Amino acid sequence: MKTEADLLPLSPQAARAVGRLRPARKIGRQIFVFLAPFVLYGLFLLYNGVNPWELYVSMVRSAFGDWFGFGETLIKATPILLTGLAAALPARAGLINVGGEGQLAIGALLATMAAVWLLDAVPAAAGIPLMLFAGALGGALWAGVTALLKVAGRMNETIASLLLNYVAVFLVGYFVHGPLKDPHSFNWPFSPEIARQLRLPVFDGTRLHIGFLLAIAFAVLVWLVLAKTGTGFRIRVLGGNRIAAERAGIRVSLIYAGVLLAAGALAGIAGMIEIAGIEGRLRPTTGATYGYLGFLAAWMAWNHPLRLLLTSFLLGMIAVAGNELEIGSGLPSSSVHMLMALVLFFLMGGARGRKA
Amino acid sequence: MIADILTGALRSGTSVMLASQGELISERAGVINLGTEGCMLAGALGGFATTVWTGNPWLGALAGGLCGMLLSLIHACLVLDRGANQLASGLTLMFFGIGVTAFLGRSFVSEQIVGFNPAPIPVLSDIPVLGEVLFNHDPLTYLSMLLVPALWFVLFRTRIGIILRAAGEREEVLFACGVNPRLVRYAAVLAGGFLAGIGGAQLSVAYTHSWVENMTAGRGVVAVAMVIFAAWRPFRAMLGAYLFGAAQALQLTVQQQGLPISPYFLFMAPYVLTLAALLIVERRKRSSVPEGLSRVFAADADG
Incomplete structure (x- = not known):
């Protein structure tokens, strides 16, 4: 096992010493942690015949260069922000919700059902809020299954919510291939298009819809609840020390169920926004991977709702770059997932010893 | 029909079984x-x-194991050296795996291979029902069946097993014995990745004979769930994995019989079954969790 010994460069003492490095070196290390994944991914791109420098330049330029590109980034960041909140809020209570993926899917499903079956002729002023409610309800229902398994069944919520993601995807598949299939779709698996007036208003010159304002409002709301209310205090106490919370008479099960339901509702709203803001109809792949991206964004933000604004924007930027990569150089857009994973790996590696 | 389902259970459950045995090793060591x-x-x-x-499918299986091991090395480094959160690091690794294989696998989607084929064992495979269910599989499946008792023996009857379990329960004991628990954990995580890799290779080289993007479709997650279901015992993990396989096999049987059930509900069945299995065992008293592991779950989700 000699090779493994080589991989253990630092003893615990040395690790602590690194923590006390002089500020200059600390900053240097942070820059390294930030740049290293881009360099590594750049090498990978070079190997595949893509000029990484051009990609990174165009990534920044498209994100900040004009309103359209900025809008595209915000469009991608919106669902990531909401599913990020869906991971961050339970995390503050000590729960790990990886079910954003499924909660988003079921939210999108219920929102589409409501829009197609009930709200076809309802004006926007009532229709959009109702559709939003349906989405939130769908997400909360799905998270409710996790909550039930956690609170009543004492099951580990990480595994339960992960497994439910797969169930949710098949459930959406059942509906778009069956009861919710567009009769004019020539057998393609998607739902009918939702009514024109139910689409979210769009900013001129971009595809950006007002959903992102909603997402930001929710981020601020979650922050306010966590930081300024009694409920938020109880959530944080529970997350900090479960035993202490129990001794202090905090109703643990109630808070667990509450944060999971709220998280599900947030992810469900992300699903509704995807339908009403972007896609207009439900497909089997609507919102795919946003749930996981949200979890990663939340992790990068140390589960802080306002820092999450920043990290979801960053991941949104990388996601847009993925589309460009696909159009411009024929690499599959999934290859940027590698870049995201690398960014996270280095962050995790760099944040040594912080609440392991 | 029952024999069909049982045969299918072994055939499609083996990949999950291999991965769950690997995960069991890793979790017994506390990761x-x-x-x-x-x-x-x-x-x-x-x-x-x-x-x-x-x-050569044998080389393929070996390479698959090495690829799995390589990926698990990232997890081991982050978790054991950098003190990263195990769940977050694992999820990122899952994401990384999906991205990397989707990218690198593009050119293999339409490839065809001979791979492993069922090799009936002479004499034994002629036993009615039992012979068909147990002794008419690809070589990797036979090996995986032998692995389970071997793993049980190593875990509970040898010094190596005691060291491994001590790493997951009380690392202080290992320090006292002059063994570095981190090295033990490294070895356990790598072994887990190796077995998971072979499980994946079994799926592509022996079961489907093809490569499709994201073809495992949550089998790795199920493998982790099955270890918990199995209360960290090899034989029970095998049983759980075959249960998952049986639910998958049921799918094919129902479709062949032409029963009017939407295939999507059948696709769900294995995952729902896994959840139900977990629910049943989690209601019991959970004294069998390795202590080091329970700290991972009990630790707050902050990081």
Whole structure:
């Protein structure tokens, strides 16, 4: 096992010493942690015949260069922000919700059902809020299954919510291939298009819809609840020390169920926004991977709702770059997932010893 | 029909079984690896690609195992050296695995291989029903069946097993014995990744004989769930994995019989079954959790 010994460069003492490095070196290390994944991914791109420098330049330029590109980034960041909140809020209570993926899917499903079956002729002023409610309800229902398994069944919520993601995807598949299939779709698996007036208003010159304002409002709301209310205090106490919370008479099960339901509702709203803001109809792949991206964004933000604004924007930027990569150089857009994973790996590696 | 389902249970459950045995080793040493999904995918692609290049499925299986091990090395480094959160690191690894294999696997989607084929064992496979269910499989499946008792023996009857379990329960004891618990954990995580990789290779080289993007479809996650269901015991993990396989096999049987059930509900069945299995055992008293592991779950989700 000699090779493994080589991989253990630092003893615990040395690790602590690194923590006390002089500020200059600390900053240097942070820059390294930030740049290293881009360099590594750049090498990978070079190997595949893509000029990484051009990609990174165009990534920044498209994100900040004009309103359209900025809008595209915000469009991608919106669902990531909401599913990020869906991971961050339970995390503050000590729960790990990886079910954003499924909660988003079921939210999108219920929102589409409501829009197609009930709200076809309802004006926007009532229709959009109702559709939003349906989405939130769908997400909360799905998270409710996790909550039930956690609170009543004492099951580990990480595994339960992960497994439910797969169930949710098949459930959406059942509906778009069956009861919710567009009769004019020539057998393609998607739902009918939702009514024109139910689409979210769009900013001129971009595809950006007002959903992102909603997402930001929710981020601020979650922050306010966590930081300024009694409920938020109880959530944080529970997350900090479960035993202490129990001794202090905090109703643990109630808070667990509450944060999971709220998280599900947030992810469900992300699903509704995807339908009403972007896609207009439900497909089997609507919102795919946003749930996981949200979890990663939340992790990068140390589960802080306002820092999450920043990290979801960053991941949104990388996601847009993925589309460009696909159009411009024929690499599959999934290859940027590698870049995201690398960014996270280095962050995790760099944040040594912080609440392991 | 029952024999069909049982045969199918072994055939499609073996990949999950291999991965769950690997995860069991890792968790017994105190490290949970949600990246098992990514390791399986890496193994599936690595094994498939190697079989395409060399035409030798044995080399493919080996390469698959090595690919899984390579991926799990990232997890081991982050968790054991950098003190990263095990669940977050595992999830990122899963994500990484999906991205990397989707990218590198593009050119293999339409490839065809000979791979492993069922090799009936003479005499034994002639036993009615039992012979068909147990002794008419590909070589990897036979090996995986032998692995389970071997793993049980190593875990509970040898010094290595005691050291491994001590790493997951009380690392102080290992320090006192002059063994570095971190090295033990490294070895356990790598072994887990290796087995998950072979499980993935079994899927692509022996079961489907093809490579499809994200072909494991949550089997790695199920493998992790099955370890918990099994209360960290090899034989029970095997049983759980075959249960998952049986639910998958039921799908095919129902479709062949032409019963009017939407295939999507059948696709769900294995995952719902896994959840139900977990629910049943979690209601029991959970004294069998390795102590080091329970700290991972009990630790707050802050990081």
